[in-house]
Amino acid sequence: MPKDVVSQKKFVPLQPEISKANSFNMCSLEQLKYNLLTLTDGEQPIDVVVGDDFFSAIPDSIVGGGSVHVSGSIRKAVGFYELQLHIEGTVRVPCDRCLDLMDQPVTGDLSQQVHIGQSDGSEADGDDAVTVSEREPVLDISWPVYEATVLAIPIQHVHQPGDCNDAMMRVLSEHSAARSSDADADTDIDPRWAKLRELKE
Secondary structure, eight states, X not given: OOOOOOXXXXXXXXXXXXXXXXGGTOOOOGGGEEEGGGOOSEEEEEEEXXXXXXXXXXXXXXXXXXXXXXXXXXXXXXSSEEEEEEEEEEEEEEOTTTOOEEEEEEEEEEEEEEEEESSOSSSOSBTTXXXXXXXXXXXXXXXXXXXXXXXXXXXXXXOOTTOSOHHHHHHHHHHHHHHHHHHHHHTOOOHHHHHHHHHHO
16 A cells, blocks of 8 residues: 655644544454553564555445545553554545545554553543553554544645536636626615605704
């Protein structure tokens, strides 16, 4: 898969609950799962690419596909683990103007503390922390990767000038002209009111 390189932008994830990935049958990419107990001192590197299969596994996803390079590490610290992610690539999302899919570059960074405890991951210890179950201390980074990708998409995303769907743009132009004509008609003054205005003046 291509690894498109784009400019950098930092952000924080919407929710810290990594276990949410399993709640909607996120595709089970084994390279996105890490058994924390098997990690040795130092850093576990992360270097994977997620594509169409990854995004299509998410119901109601605003991402229609793409290729995103995920890099970073999981570092074992005293009493916790530190997850560092960097994403960059291109995703396909609907154009706000014509609704056709368009290529949107995305890039961003994510930092998160991970603890092993009795929690199943549904409750985080803080805004930038999450707890995975000590019965199954596997860190699945599928949800952080998806969430970080969505947050990296600009609020407004439109095609470059001239790249929008021609048929849709014609419909929009006709609709805009019709609304403008209706608005002009509404501004016409009833002759009776015009006479009253003349008398008042």
